[in-house]
Amino acid sequence: MSKTKLDQVNKKRLLIYAHYYIPDTASTGQILRELAEGMLEQFDITVICVVPSYLGTVEEKYKTKMFYRENINGVDVLRIRVPEFSKTNTMSRVKNILTYFFGAMIATFKVGKQDYVFSISQPPILGGLLGVWGKWMKHAKFIYNIQDFNPEQVMAVNYSKNKLIIGTMMFLDKFSCRQSNLIITVGRDLVETVQKRFKGKKVPKTVMINNWIDEKEIYPVEQNHPKVVAFKEKYGLSNKFVVMYSGNIGLYYDLENLMKVIEKVKPGTKTADGREVVFAFVGAGSVLDNLVAYKEKKRMDNVIFIPYQDKADLIYSLNTGDVHWCVNAKGIKGVSCPSKYYGIAAAGKSVLAVLEKGSEIRCIVEETEAGLCAEPGDYESVEQNLKRFIENAGTGELIAMGQRSRKNLVQNLTRDVSVRKYMEEISNL
Incomplete structure (x- = not known):
């Protein structure tokens, strides 16, 4: 067997739950695309995400089936059909998010054996729970990538003051943190938030890795370009x-x-x-x-x-x-x-x-x-x-x-x- 084929056989499999993925313009979708493609030398990677719909609309070609399989630059992508929504209509957004959540749970059974499950903190709370689900269903190690902490974010802008809702959200996301094998977050201050959540006791393993942008794609351009x-x-x-x-x-x-x-x-x-x-x-x-x-x-x-x-x-x-x-x-x-x-x-x-x-x-x-x-x-x-x-x-x-x-x-x-x-x-x- 050639070295290339041997490397492919020995590669570990990594499943990523990403609410949005390219070509959607969500910043986290772009980051996850570059992360997935950058890790292909070491892992076989599958992404579970929605059909392109970040701005609320869905192309006709994505309206006929529940799931769509694609391969983008070497990454296997399993897309879930979701209903269209308006960013100003809360109920339509909730319906869209829940469709992704339950669709992703089903899609988990369509991607075969996985060694690692990687989930991002979007949608709030549900992203973490998807990671836990993937860990249990695939008997895999779970990496929880926290880009935004909730319910802390909800509390910061007074989006909800309902103590039952806030308390439930905190309970569920701390549960996801405890179930993780590793939390990766994106700032020094966010690492401190993990420590505060657990009051310094039995704090899940947490590291900080900065986000980025591809400096070869975005760079200074003359104003007369x-x-x-x-x-x-x-x-x-x-x-x-x-x-x-x-x-x-x-x-x-x-x-x-x-x-x-x-x-x-x-x-x-x-x-x-x-x-x-x-x-x-x-x-x-x-x-x-x-x-x-x-x-x-x-x-x-x-x-x-x-x-x-x-x-x-x-x-x-x-x-x-x-x-x-x-x-x-x-x-x-x-x-x-x-x-x-x-x-x-x-x-x-x-x-x-x-x-x-x-x-x-x-x-x-x-x-x-x-x-x-x-x-x-x-x-x-x-x-x-x-x-x-x-x-x-x-x-x-x-x-x-x-x-x-x-x-x-x-x-x-x-x-x-x-x-x-x-x-x-x-x-x-």
Whole structure:
């Protein structure tokens, strides 16, 4: 038997539960794609996920069967048909998520023997429980990848104050943590949350591995690049100073209050180098309609809303921003880590951070002097930082911030570095 065939026979099998997977634009789906493909040299990998539907719609070709099998770049993918939903309709989202959850339980029996089961903390609570189910059904070792802690995230934004619901969620997710053979989370502050949950007693094995972005796919591009120019022309951003927010326009970012800060920068305001200041929101989410309504009510003509961009075009939209927001609502420290930072850093852009002191991304921004930071809720400081960026537009200070951010990412936060850590940790179980 050849060495190649022998390696294939000896490979361990790893099952990944991923609510979303490419071509969906969810950040975790993109991360899991790169993780799965990066680990193929060591594992045979199967992904159980939904049919492409992150924005709520489902193509006709995915509406005829319950399950669809694909192979994407060497990864076996088993997709589950789910109903369409609206991001602003809670019941339709719940129906969609539950269909995935129960469909994934059934799909587990369709993927054969597995040595490892890897599940992500999305959908909240259910992602962990799927990992436990896979561990039991496949007699496999369970790796629980916690990107967001719930119910802590729900509590942080007062999404629910029902003590029974909160208590049940906490009980179930702690159960998933206890059942895991390894918890991998994405920030120093998130490791502390695991320890707090268990009050330092019988804490499940936990390690931190940073998220990443492929620095070969997202990198600094000159402003005269034809596709950057085309993007600017399409959305009225030519010759403007662009303060950009790119990503999920959802509950956990305090964007509605930040709009009140943006409102203070009146349409027609110009930078020191003579460019008009505009604010571009790229993406979609549950509070988008609220932001649009506020813009129209206040006649904020310097605010522009732009749809999600295809992954191939993300490099050009990110490079259009002169400064990028990286924000979380108050209480999110130790609960969630905004992955959008990695795209900002890869594009070599300065950061307008609204993050709690001690949170992973704020620590990185401060350690590398990659931007200006303010506490969530301290809108006066946010306004001052925004003003400083406007007053220093086009200067070496802003450029140097972005360069330091990019340099640190290339040295310490690449896909290859993080994927290698994942393989090592899983193989050592």
